[in-house]
Amino acid sequence: MLTIGKLAQETGVKVPTIRYYEQIGLLPVPGRSVGNQRLYGAEQLDRLRFVRHARDLGFPLEAIRDLLSLSDRPEQPCVAADGIARAQLIAVRARLARLRALESELERMVAQCAHGTIRDCRVIEVLGDHAQCGHDHAGAA
Amino acid sequence: MLTIGKLAQETGVKVPTIRYYEQIGLLPVPGRSVGNQRLYGAEQLDRLRFVRHARDLGFPLEAIRDLLSLSDRPEQPCVAADGIARAQLIAVRARLARLRALESELERMVAQCAHGTIRDCRVIEVLGDHAQCGHDHAGAA
DNA sequence: CCTAATGTCTCTAGCAACTATAGCTTCAAG
DNA sequence: CTTGAAGCTATAGTTGCTAGAGACATTAGG
Numbered sequence: 001m002l003t004i005g006k007l008a009q010e011t012g013v014k015v016p017t018i019r020y021y022e023q024i025g026l027l028p029v030p031g032r033s034v035g036n037q038r039l040y041g042a043e044q045l046d047r048l049r050f051v052r053h054a055r056d057l058g059f060p061l062e063a064i065r066d067l068l069s070l071s072d073r074p075e076q077p078c079v080a081a082d083g084i085a086r087a088q089l090i091a092v093r094a095r096l097a098r099l100r101a102l103e104s105e106l107e108r109m110v111a112q113c114a115h116g117t118i119r120d121c122r123v124i125e126v127l128g129d130h131a132q133c134g135h136d137h138a139g140a141a
Numbered sequence: 142m143l144t145i146g147k148l149a150q151e152t153g154v155k156v157p158t159i160r161y162y163e164q165i166g167l168l169p170v171p172g173r174s175v176g177n178q179r180l181y182g183a184e185q186l187d188r189l190r191f192v193r194h195a196r197d198l199g200f201p202l203e204a205i206r207d208l209l210s211l212s213d214r215p216e217q218p219c220v221a222a223d224g225i226a227r228a229q230l231i232a233v234r235a236r237l238a239r240l241r242a243l244e245s246e247l248e249r250m251v252a253q254c255a256h257g258t259i260r261d262c263r264v265i266e267v268l269g270d271h272a273q274c275g276h277d278h279a280g281a282a
Numbered sequence: 283c284c285t286a287a288t289g290t291c292t293c294t295a296g297c298a299a300c301t302a303t304a305g306c307t308t309c310a311a312g
Numbered sequence: 313c314t315t316g317a318a319g320c321t322a323t324a325g326t327t328g329c330t331a332g333a334g335a336c337a338t339t340a341g342g
Binding site for chain 1: 234237267
């Protein structure tokens with residue numbers, strides 16, 4: 001059995017975060033020692049590792065909650081889990097596309113900086129006038 | 142003079158967000174009509190467009206606050222503004238690198254899905270065992 | 283066995299950057 | 313003159329944690 005601190009070490013999830021996950025029902029309420037300290041077994045360790053890994057992959061907690069409840073029913077078809085992963089992939093790709101556009105605009109801004117005064121600063125100028133952008137990152141909204 | 146609604150239309154920033162920006166001191170307190178409604182002029186419009194554009198580029202509000210105060214002193218050298226933009230570029234590149242790694246792992250997860258049951262689901266399996274990842278996105282921590 | 287240093291406990295509040303709700307007043311059109 | 317949209321203030325909620333206060337538990341050293 002692991003204390004919360006050991007569990008934190010094993011998984012790389014910070015102690016307050018573990019308690020937070022318990023609080024929002026992502027982790028089940030663990031047993032307690034005589035002195036009222038949380039004690040975790042191997043199952044909890046696996047579960048938290050799962051959560052950690054999914055968070056690293058950018059899954060929102062709600063999606064992780066769904067994935068966990070799926071993994072509790074191993075006989076079910078895997079379509080739902082696949083769907084969640086696909087949705088996450090789409091979200092990641094959208095963020096990537098957006099970030100790539102931002103990168104190129106920032107590169108232009110920085111490259112054109114002549115190191116003069118603010119008055120002539122491309123950075124400020126470009127930010128003040130969207131029309132000077134190469135592309136349409138702002139969209140219409 | 143524009144009402145807050147018109148200003149929102151012009152800039153694409155939502156009405157509550159404009160009030161929020163005022164509240165946190167990012168926009169100056171505007172004049173009011175006889176009936177106590179906010180009225181904005183061209184200067185405010187420009188300022189909010191600047192904020193909007195910078196937000197679109199992912200600058201945090203604190204950085205925008207700095208950029209705005211810089212742009213109020215056009216005689217100053219532009220080094221500071223350039224630095225803020227460079228920092229933002231570095232941050233964007235870091236996020237890009239991370240997202241690219243996630244994209245490839247998610248692609249692998251989804252591609253390997255055999256559409257069987259949860260028991261054999263790669264998505265769940267990979268999430269449960271970090272060792273199955275191609276790379277090291279989780280880091281040590 | 284005692285003490286000191288951690289570790290853990292609960293609870294509350296804070297972060298970014300908004301978004302939503304409630305309950306009111308004001309404005310513009312018909 | 314009435315009605316509906318738009319505006320006002322103030323508070324609370326969102327996501328995913330993080331930080332603090334003040335009290336109890338455990339462990340290592342003397």
